[in-house]
Amino acid sequence: MRNADVLRFARDAAAGYPLRTALSVLAMAIGVAAVVVLTSLGDGARRYVVEQFSSLGSNLVIVLPGRSATGGFNPANAVTTTPRDLTVDDAAALQRLPSVRRVAPLAAGTSEINANGRLREALVAGTTSTYLEIRSFKMAQGQFLPVADWNRGAPVAVIGAKIQQEIFPGGSAVGELIRLGDRRLRIVGVLKSTGTGLGMNTDEVVFVPVGIAQAMFNTNTLFRILIEARSRDHIDAVKREVAGVLKSRHGDEEDVTVITQDAVLATFDKLLRALTAAVAGIAAISLAVAGILVMNVMLVAVTQRTGEIGLLKALGARGDTIRNAFMAEAAMLSLVGALTGYGLGLFGAFVLRQMYPVFPAYPPDWAVVAALVTALSTGLLFGIMPARRAARMDPVEALMKH
Amino acid sequence: MDLIRLAGIERVFHLGDSEVHALTQLDVAIEAGEYVAIMGPSGSGKSTLLNLLGLLDRPNAGTYHLEGRDVTTLSADEQAAVRSQRIGFIFQSFHLVPRLTAAENIALPMMLAGIAAGERAKRVTQALKDFGLDTRAEHRPDQLSGGQRQRVAIARATVMQPAVLLADEPTGNLDRATGDEVIRLLEELNQRGMTLIIVTHDQKIGARARRQLQMEDGALKSDTQSQSAAGQD
Numbered sequence: 001m002r003n004a005d006v007l008r009f010a011r012d013a014a015a016g017y018p019l020r021t022a023l024s025v026l027a028m029a030i031g032v033a034a035v036v037v038l039t040s041l042g043d044g045a046r047r048y049v050v051e052q053f054s055s056l057g058s059n060l061v062i063v064l065p066g067r068s069a070t071g072g073f074n075p076a077n078a079v080t081t082t083p084r085d086l087t088v089d090d091a092a093a094l095q096r097l098p099s100v101r102r103v104a105p106l107a108a109g110t111s112e113i114n115a116n117g118r119l120r121e122a123l124v125a126g127t128t129s130t131y132l133e134i135r136s137f138k139m140a141q142g143q144f145l146p147v148a149d150w151n152r153g154a155p156v157a158v159i160g161a162k163i164q165q166e167i168f169p170g171g172s173a174v175g176e177l178i179r180l181g182d183r184r185l186r187i188v189g190v191l192k193s194t195g196t197g198l199g200m201n202t203d204e205v206v207f208v209p210v211g212i213a214q215a216m217f218n219t220n221t222l223f224r225i226l227i228e229a230r231s232r233d234h235i236d237a238v239k240r241e242v243a244g245v246l247k248s249r250h251g252d253e254e255d256v257t258v259i260t261q262d263a264v265l266a267t268f269d270k271l272l273r274a275l276t277a278a279v280a281g282i283a284a285i286s287l288a289v290a291g292i293l294v295m296n297v298m299l300v301a302v303t304q305r306t307g308e309i310g311l312l313k314a315l316g317a318r319g320d321t322i323r324n325a326f327m328a329e330a331a332m333l334s335l336v337g338a339l340t341g342y343g344l345g346l347f348g349a350f351v352l353r354q355m356y357p358v359f360p361a362y363p364p365d366w367a368v369v370a371a372l373v374t375a376l377s378t379g380l381l382f383g384i385m386p387a388r389r390a391a392r393m394d395p396v397e398a399l400m401k402h
Numbered sequence: 403m404d405l406i407r408l409a410g411i412e413r414v415f416h417l418g419d420s421e422v423h424a425l426t427q428l429d430v431a432i433e434a435g436e437y438v439a440i441m442g443p444s445g446s447g448k449s450t451l452l453n454l455l456g457l458l459d460r461p462n463a464g465t466y467h468l469e470g471r472d473v474t475t476l477s478a479d480e481q482a483a484v485r486s487q488r489i490g491f492i493f494q495s496f497h498l499v500p501r502l503t504a505a506e507n508i509a510l511p512m513m514l515a516g517i518a519a520g521e522r523a524k525r526v527t528q529a530l531k532d533f534g535l536d537t538r539a540e541h542r543p544d545q546l547s548g549g550q551r552q553r554v555a556i557a558r559a560t561v562m563q564p565a566v567l568l569a570d571e572p573t574g575n576l577d578r579a580t581g582d583e584v585i586r587l588l589e590e591l592n593q594r595g596m597t598l599i600i601v602t603h604d605q606k607i608g609a610r611a612r613r614q615l616q617m618e619d620g621a622l623k624s625d626t627q628s629q630s631a632a633g634q635d
């Protein structure tokens with residue numbers, strides 16, 4: 001029997017029993033549509049998070065002292081004793097790089113804050129006016145640190161939202177004097193609450209000019225240098241340029257680590273991809289169920305068409321011809337079901353996007369390919385058993401069942 | 403040379419513990435072009451014999467030579483090829499595929515044999531004309547009368563130009579007039595050289611054949627050549 005004839009015969013056979021054909025096509029379609037819609041949701045969530053995240057601190061590159069093998073966030077980096085420290089002059093040198101928009105040095109330590117009759121421990125961050133823009137923070141009251149010579153710095157401070165609540169509950173803090181360690185500083189601004197970021201809760205931080213912080217802690221080293229690249233496309237260039245400049249400034253020694261927000265994003269990205277894959281796996285179970293349904297439908301078909309199978313044998317059909325015809329039928333049911341499901345899934349994703357325009361619910365390519373391939377192979381796999389049963393049927397007995 | 407030669411054929415069915423000897427020590431030879439009626443009471447083994455002749459079933463013992471070739475030892479696929487090329491079946495209940503049209507039913511053996519669509523269409527058109535079915539080509543079996551259905555079945559059985567035509571009670575589901583018409587059609591085919599073997603309960607139909615095989619309890623009771631040749635009544 002010619003292949004084209006096998007296909008035509010299988011098609012006519014499927015069309016000859018519309019109800020059971022429609023049922024198995026529907027089951028397969030639901031399975032594929034489930035995979036497409038659910039992975040659209042998962043991947044949409046991933047894209048949404050990635051987009052939100054990148055809009056937070058835009059194009060951030062961070063330099064930390066010490067060589068880190070992983071390049072990711074690692075608390076050990078903070079305590080690593082380094083061959084050569086990062087200095088304010090290092091940070092200043094980075095400002096002149098072509099791909100760099102802004103630089104903010106960051107010195108850190110803890111100290112006691114004493115004001116308004118209250119006393120508490122606080123994290124002190126020494127930085128510059130550029131820090132506000134780099135981290136995209138907003139002010140609740142007053143101003144951030146004034147633009148000034150990085151090595152000098154006026155005796156002013158900016159406090160986080162939580163410190164403001166605890167020390168000046170209810171009232172305005174701007175203009176108040178505080179005692180930080182052995183220094184008297186005037187509060188010029190209060191930050192809006194932001195929560196955790198870069199390993200410290202900004203709401204509990206006191207920001208002071210970097211020169212003052214270094215003098216307070218009697219050091220000239222920096223905890224971090226924060227850099228904002230000119231654009232997302234400049235991030236790699238910034239990494240390269242920064243590493244180059246610091247290497248030459250540190251006696252040709254690569255003793256700093258340059259990390260990007262991409263590293264953090266990549267973690268999220270990986271997490272949500274795994275989630276999407278898991279969801280796809282769960283949806284794929286419905287494909288297996290659909291495959292079993294196709295098998296049942298084909299078994300019913302073989303029983304229903306026993307007389308026909310006997311006839312085909314009497315007319316000279318070989319066992320493998322009959323097997324191929326039934327396999328082709330199972331494959332067709334799966335294929336039509338899979339394509340219908342793909343269409344339904346795309347429509348479902350479209351509806352999702354219409355309902356939640358911020359949510360980029362598109363199915364990832366791999367999920368579409370996997371769903372279609374799984375649908376077809378389960379259909380074929382579960383088609384084998386009924387087809388073989390048909391092929392092995394005894395012609396005399398089959399002919400009697402008419 | 404004989405077209406068909408059966409020697410020492412045995413067919414035993416096992417029903418639980420009991421054995422049914424459907425055919426016992428059967429020796430028959432049929433020449434090409436013969437017109438044979440197989441008769442006998444119910445359960446005497448007529449259908450079993452026809453199934454063996456059509457290679458739908460294998461004997462438990464004995465040999466079957468078709469056109470000089472021992473076909474009992476062939477593989478299933480080789481037997482299928484013999485059925486496709488050399489044997490035509492006609493059944494009591496027609497056995498047409500309900501979802502296919504008359505033309506498609508007639509084309510079925512050619513499709514299974516891998517004959518190209520163009521050649522198929524040509525031969526189907528000719529067959530429809532030969533059997534007076536020109537106007538019924540696109541009708542499905544449920545839109546045809548019993549006689550028309552059996553004519554479609556005969557067209558299907560002969561479209562591959564087989565050497566032998568096997569008919570198991572071809573008139574069993576038809577009234578007398580339609581049945582006679584079908585028998586005349588088969589006799590015409592026989593006159594053009596096709597070997598015809600008919601199983602029948604009907605004495606009148608049996609008497610028309612040139613040779614009658616009387617079966618009883620799986621054995622040949624009598625083998626008689628009739629004086630009156632077919633179509634001469």
Ligand SMILES: Nc1ncnc2c1ncn2[C@@H]1O[C@H](COP(=O)(O)OP(=O)(O)OP(=O)(O)O)[C@@H](O)[C@H]1O
Nearest residue numbers: 415416417422424443444445446447448449450451
């Ligand atoms: N598949 C089978 N299993 C068991 N016994 C069978 C089988 N097929 C036939 N037989 C038995 O073999 C014997 C011959 O059966 P067969 O069908 O050849 O009779 P028949 O001459 O065609 O009868 P009828 O005129 O009723 O069609 C019967 O006793 C029958 O019961």
Ligand SMILES: [Mg+2]
Nearest residue numbers: 448449450570
């Ligand atoms: Mg019978």
